[in-house]
Amino acid sequence: MKSPSSDSKNSLSSFLGNAFLFAVPAALIVMLGIVGFAFVGGMKKETKKDEAAVAASAPAPVDAPAAVGGSAPAAPAAGGGASAPASTIDPAVMALGKQSYMLCAACHGPDGSGLKAGPALMAPSLVGSKLLLADPDVSLLIILKGIAKENMNYMGVMAPLAAGLDDEKLAAVLTYTRNEWGNSAPAVTVEQAAAARAKFANVDAPAGVKRSEIEAIVAAHKK
CATH class of the missing domain: 1.10.760.10 (Cytochrome c-like domain)
Incomplete structure (x- = not known):
């Protein structure tokens, strides 16, 4: 016949065991979430750095000079007839x-x-x-x-x-x-x-x- 103290110990052990089994996965999930958040944040920073570097290295757009009095026709090549580019x-x-x-x-x-x-x-x-x-x-x-x-x-x-x-x-x-x-x-x-x-x-x-x-x-x- 089991004593009341033995039942209490078993209940406590069972509770602690269940709590441990629940706590470990929860802790892992939290840790993975923190790591994932940090990784995504780092990737966003690197992407922004890359975009900034590309933007800095890109040549500035050059405005085409405005034609004076309309577009002038190309001068014919010397020697008669137009030379192909x-x-x-x-x-x-x-x-x-x-x-x-x-x-x-x-x-x-x-x-x-x-x-x-x-x-x-x-x-x-x-x-x-x-x-x-x-x-x-x-x-x-x-x-x-x-x-x-x-x-x-x-x-x-x-x-x-x-x-x-x-x-x-x-x-x-x-x-x-x-x-x-x-x-x-x-x-x-x-x-x-x-x-x-x-x-x-x-x-x-x-x-x-x-x-x-x-x-x-x-x-x-x-x-």
Whole structure:
């Protein structure tokens, strides 16, 4: 037979056990809540820091200058016809230009840097060439009429290629070389090539034009 004191002890033990079982999960829940709250708060702070850093690093907007008297039309490119911006060049034109350049690569090299012939070069480099990247009429004149052999700076001879390149290939090869190997310049159009062929037809230079006369010839044939 159990004594009253034994029943009291059992009841107290049962109560304490139940209280412990309830308190531990409750404490864990509270702790997890505190940790979660701190984590979320930290994430919000980091997000705000990141947003502030991005905003600080973003360039300030630049107001576009107001047009005076309305938008002015773009000036036509020298040499007749409008040159297409380099960013809008037709890939098919570049492909045709690359194919047509095989005729030029024998002296200018496949990479445009000039083919080596011992210590000398067969032809000047086209990479960053001032003549190539200048007024398209300059290059058109050179290709159509050739360049006279005046010294031994280069082993090759720039022969006239008017008969070997029609207007489409002439425009394409110039567009290609003006936008390859790091070069960047407006495309040369078929219309520009045709116009140059017509206006330079009367240039009497069977052995090619002299380098010193190229700019003067181009200027004399400007409309």
